Amino acid sequence: MTHSSRDPHSHSRAHGIRRIDLSSAQLASSESARDINRDIILELIRFRQPVARANLSRLSGLRPSTISAIVEQLIEEKWVSEGALIKGSRGRPSTMLSVNADMVTLALDLRPDRGILAVVDLSGRFLSRETVMTYSDPARTVLHIVERMRLLREQHPDKSFEGIGVSVPGRVHPVTQRLLLAPNLKWHDFDLKDALEKGTKLQVELDNDANVCLLSELWFGHLEGVRNVVLVAIAEGIGTSILTGGQLHSGFSGLAGEFGHISVDPSGQLCGCGQRGCWETVASSRAALSTFREIEPKSSVRNIYQLLRLAEEGNVGAIEAVSRQAKELGRGLRMITAALSPELILITGDITAAWERFGPIVQAELESSMLAGPAPRLQIAGDAELARLSGSAAMLMQRHASYHRSTHTTLKGRGLPKLVEKVANERSA
Numbered sequence: 001m002t003h004s005s006r007d008p009h010s011h012s013r014a015h016g017i018r019r020i021d022l023s024s025a026q027l028a029s030s031e032s033a034r035d036i037n038r039d040i041i042l043e044l045i046r047f048r049q050p051v052a053r054a055n056l057s058r059l060s061g062l063r064p065s066t067i068s069a070i071v072e073q074l075i076e077e078k079w080v081s082e083g084a085l086i087k088g089s090r091g092r093p094s095t096m097l098s099v100n101a102d103m104v105t106l107a108l109d110l111r112p113d114r115g116i117l118a119v120v121d122l123s124g125r126f127l128s129r130e131t132v133m134t135y136s137d138p139a140r141t142v143l144h145i146v147e148r149m150r151l152l153r154e155q156h157p158d159k160s161f162e163g164i165g166v167s168v169p170g171r172v173h174p175v176t177q178r179l180l181l182a183p184n185l186k187w188h189d190f191d192l193k194d195a196l197e198k199g200t201k202l203q204v205e206l207d208n209d210a211n212v213c214l215l216s217e218l219w220f221g222h223l224e225g226v227r228n229v230v231l232v233a234i235a236e237g238i239g240t241s242i243l244t245g246g247q248l249h250s251g252f253s254g255l256a257g258e259f260g261h262i263s264v265d266p267s268g269q270l271c272g273c274g275q276r277g278c279w280e281t282v283a284s285s286r287a288a289l290s291t292f293r294e295i296e297p298k299s300s301v302r303n304i305y306q307l308l309r310l311a312e313e314g315n316v317g318a319i320e321a322v323s324r325q326a327k328e329l330g331r332g333l334r335m336i337t338a339a340l341s342p343e344l345i346l347i348t349g350d351i352t353a354a355w356e357r358f359g360p361i362v363q364a365e366l367e368s369s370m371l372a373g374p375a376p377r378l379q380i381a382g383d384a385e386l387a388r389l390s391g392s393a394a395m396l397m398q399r400h401a402s403y404h405r406s407t408h409t410t411l412k413g414r415g416l417p418k419l420v421e422k423v424a425n426e427r428s429a
C-alpha cells in the first residue's frame with residue numbers, strides 16, 4: 001500500500017507525526033520505533049474515532065497483530081476505550097475504538113489580569129470553563145486556584161484527571177519549568193509547577209502561551225504538514241513560538257523568539273522588561289490602547305475589545321490607533337521573516353477580532369520590502385483563549401504520554417519500525 005501526499009488518510013496520520021516532532025530533543029533521541037508507532041496509532045484513533053482495529057491496520061500499514069498489541073497497551077493505560085460492536089462489510093463484527101472520553105486534564109490559562117480554568121478531554125472538548133481571580137502574590141493565587149480545581153474535580157466525579165497544563169504569559173525554563181521571564185505577570189522566580197503539584201497532587205506542565213497556541217494548532221488545527229511556522233500572539237504583550245523543521249525551537253536558554261522585547265525605538269516607551277521601545281510597546285494591544293488615549297484622552301475605553309468595537313463602528317481615532325499598531329506589527333514580522341524565513345506566520349490574539357479591516361495593513365507592511373522571494377503566508381489562528389486552553393491540555397497529554405512510555409516496555413521488539421521507515425520516507429519526499 002502506497003501513500004501519496006494526496007492520500008485522504010495522510011492528514012490524520014500526519015498529525016501523529018507532527019506531535020512527535022514536538023517532543024523535546026532529549027525525548028526524541030530516546031524515542032524508539034515502538035513509541036512512535038504507538039503515538040501514531042493513538043493519533044489515528046483520535047482523528048478517526050470510532051474506528052475498528054482493521055481500519056487502523058489499513059490506515060497505518062502495520063500488521064493486525066502489531067495493531068492489536070498497541071491497542072491493548074493503549075486500553076491498559078486508559079488512553080483508549082472499546083465501544084460498540086459494528087458489523088463490517090464482510091459480516092464479521094468488530095469492536096469500535098475511541099479515545100477514552102473519561103480521561104481529562106485541567107487546563108489553566110494564566111493572564112496578567114485573570115486566569116481561565118477548564119476541563120478538557122482528549123478530543124479537545126471543553127467540559128467546563130470558568131474565570132479565576134489572580135493576585136499580585138503568586139502564593140495567594142495558587143491557593144485560590146487549587147481550591148477551584150478541587151471543586152471542579154468534585155463536579156466531575158466520573159472523570160479521571162490526568163494532570164494540569166498551564167499556559168503562562170512568559171517564558172519557562174525548558175527543563176526546570178520555572179518562570180524565567182514574565183514581565184506582564186510580575187511573578188519573579190516563583191516555582192508555580194511545584195506549588196500547583198503540591199496543592200493538587202497532579203502532574204503539572206507549564207509552557208509559554210505562544211508555544212501552547214502553536215501546539216493547539218498542531219493537535220487540533222489544520223497546519224497540513226507545514227514545518228516552518230512562526231506564531232505571533234498579540235495581547236498585552238507579544239509572544240512568539242517558533243516551529244522550525246517541525247520542531248519547537250526554544251534555543252539554548254529557553255528564551256528564543258523574544259522578538260517582543262527587541263527594542264525598535266531606544267527613545268520609546270518604557271517596557272515591562274525595563275528596556276525602552278521594545279517591539280511590543282508599539283505593536284501589542286496595549287500599544288493600540290495607549291495610542292488611542294493620546295488621540296482621545298477623554299475616552300472611557302478601558303480595554304482592547306472596546307477599542308476594536310469602536311474601530312468597527314467607524315470611530316476615526318480608534319481606527320487610527322489600531323492601524324498604527326497593525327503597521328508596527330507588519331514591520332516586526334519583517335524582522336521575524338529576516339531571522340527565520342518561515343513558510344507561514346500565524347497571528348493569534350486580540351487584533352484578529354478585526355482582521356478584515358487591519359489584516360491588510362499588516363500584510364502590506366510585511367510584503368513591502370522582502371529581501372528576496374515571496375513573503376511568508378500570513379494567517380490568523382483560531383480563537384486564542386480556546387487555543388491556550390486546548391493547547392495546555394495537549395501539552396499535558398503529550399508529556400504525560402512520554403511519562404507513560406517510560407514505564408511500559410511490553411511492546412519492545414515486536415517488529416514495529418516499518419511505519420517509522422514510511423514516516424521517514426514521507427518526510428524526505
Ligand SMILES: [Zn+2]
Pocket residue numbers: 260261262271272273274275278
Ligand atoms: Zn521589553
